[in-house]
Amino acid sequence: MDQNIEKFDLAIVGASLAGNYLCFLLANTNLRILVIEEHKEIGLPFQCAGIVSQKLVQLIDIPKDIILNRVSVAKIVAPSGKFIQLSGDENPYVIDRIALDRLFYEKAKNHENVRFYLGEKFESFKYIKDNHEKFVLLKTSKREVKAKMLIGCDGPLSLVGKILGIKNKVIYASQIRMKGTFNQNNAVMYFDPKWKELFGWIVPEGNQIYRIGIASSKKIATKFKLFTKTLGIDLKQKIDQQGGIIPFGMMNKIAFDNILLLGDSACQVKATTGGGIVMLLTCAKIAANCLIKCFKTNNFSKKFIKINYEKLCASKIGKQLKIHYIIRSLLEVFTKKDFEKFFQIIKTSKIEHLISIYGDMDFPKEIIFKLIKNPLVFTFLIRFILKDPHLFIKLLKILFKR
Ligand SMILES: Cc1cc2nc3c(=O)[nH]c(=O)nc-3n(C[C@H](O)[C@H](O)[C@H](O)COP(=O)(O)OP(=O)(O)OC[C@H]3O[C@@H](n4cnc5c(N)ncnc54)[C@H](O)[C@@H]3O)c2cc1C
Structure with missing residues (x-):
């Protein structure tokens, strides 16, 4: 030696x-x-959208200048353009990563x-x-x-x-920063079966600057172009561009x-x-x-x-990560129609309010528990449960194991 x-x-x-x-x-x-x-x-x-729940300040002491903005509304958009708006106490931070x-x-x-x-x-x-x-x-x-x-x-x-x-399974991300006139208080997530594995996002950084990106397992460049085109974004206006890799799965x-x-x-x-x-x-x-x-x-x-x-x-965090994975697995098989139907259920019953109160960006166990107890949601989910009962049993086991 x-x-x-x-x-x-x-x-x-x-x-x-x-x-x-x-x-x-x-x-x-x-x-x-x-x-x-x-x-x-x-x-x-730099490879991050930089949106973090308020748990950040419970975990670390963070100087004020690292926090660029806070968002009060999470707007979730279906493929048709219909959306739900969730607000609550969370008010996530947009940080200087x-x-x-x-x-x-x-x-x-x-x-x-x-x-x-x-x-x-x-x-x-x-x-x-x-x-x-x-x-x-x-x-x-x-x-x-x-x-x-x-x-x-x-x-x-x-x-x-x-x-x-x-070896981690991974998905790929593409993001730009640009000046714009979107709402400074809204973080927007665009769901569509076209954007497999994740979604498109607009995160307001503050000073009218926005981080606009998408993540997907395949053809990220093509999907990013299509996504920004759908939003009517002129890519020539970008300030800078980032790529990145995100691990996908459970711990x-x-x-x-x-x-x-x-x-x-x-x-x-x-x-x-x-x-x-x-x-x-x-x-x-x-x-x-x-x-x-x-x-x-x-x-x-x-x-x-x-x-x-x-x-x-x-x-x-293990159980919570499993729940995130199960939710993601479910979203993976949603068709455009499923998104519409699910959004409608959330809008017409009092679930929007429920999510706003109990929704937790990091630890979703409580809200999922409340959601599947709702008869409308449960009826909607039956088709998916029958398709993959194993996944549902796994979810129930996690939810009921206190
Ligand atoms: C586009 C994008 C958007 C994201 N948005 C969010 C968000 O909004 N909120 C959120 O919470 N998370 C977000 N994430 C996830 C978050 O960025 C990661 O979870 C976080 O960066 C992980 O940190 P890490 O230190 O574990 O790994 P990384 O940040 O990946 O860092 C790994 C480090 O290891 C170094 N390295 C790798 N291999 C070697 C080697 N062989 N020798 C020496 N050095 C090496 C790399 O250079 C790098 O510095 C996002 C990720 C991406 C890609």
Whole structure:
């Protein structure tokens, strides 16, 4: 073993939100932390619509200037153009995502025990033994380093995950920012069977600037063009354009010997919206506690990490992510007519009001429980239940397991 190889307690791959926040949470410990990021600048490329529920401020202290806008209405548009409007106490934040990624980097980077290697690509890892102790040897584009724990915060296409045999199903996103005259208080979601797997969106950033995008599993460029054409948007007016990848599914296996996965690499993302910020911040706190325990007890086994991280994440967000996935699976088979009918039911009964009161962007269990108790909704859903009773049983199990 080369004695010149640098040795760290933790090596975090990825300095986006998950990696930076985890590093910040642990920066005040005496753990030696390395963060490896392939891009030279934190926060870039920008790839986010930046809409986050008010849980954000319960999870982190956030400077005012990171919040660009708040929306009071979620407008959900059916393929025909008919829409429902949901308002309530949620008032989601529209954030400056680049600034949020940089916030935790700035807070962590000057600690003596923390090092960031930017513009350096993680390439592979293998387990090694050193003085009878198990370590992870990482190879980057510039060097080899040794760490007791490796944390994969390397996003939807995680290489750390791939080497461990974990592969996320992904969908693709395309977004522009442009000046416009839409409503500054409305976040709009456009549902259509044409936009498979997700929806089109308009998110008001403030100052009459809007983030307009769409995500889909296939032909994203064509669908984006079609979507913006339908909205009558002149693409020449764009300020800038972003692409991006969103993991799609339920949370993966995230605990391994000397390794854990966090954030998009762990698929800690809502399948209904592609939103991952609240989920990853929640899981980062669990990961930080788990890592402190690992070093306190000198236990880095998969079993220990599973008990102190994977299971706690599953109980905090796992069931909710399953519900998001089941809702998404249902929306996947909706025809144009189904959307119309469902919207009509929501409009004509008192459900719009119910969603406004009980709707939770992140944790939908309560509202789903209330919705399927409504006879009109239940009757509408019967056809889908018969098509896939297994999925429905799964949903009932999650809802009734308190
Ligand atoms: C278009 C779009 C819109 C979105 N809108 C929202 C939204 O409105 N609300 C919301 O909550 N969520 C949204 N999301 C999801 C949210 O952005 C993600 O959940 C979040 O960014 C995940 O953070 P992360 O740190 O886990 O991963 P990422 O942000 O994907 O970061 C991974 C990091 O790892 C680095 N990396 C990868 N591989 C390597 C390697 N081999 N070596 C070194 N570095 C590596 C990358 O460069 C990157 O910096 C959106 C996503 C997209 C794509």
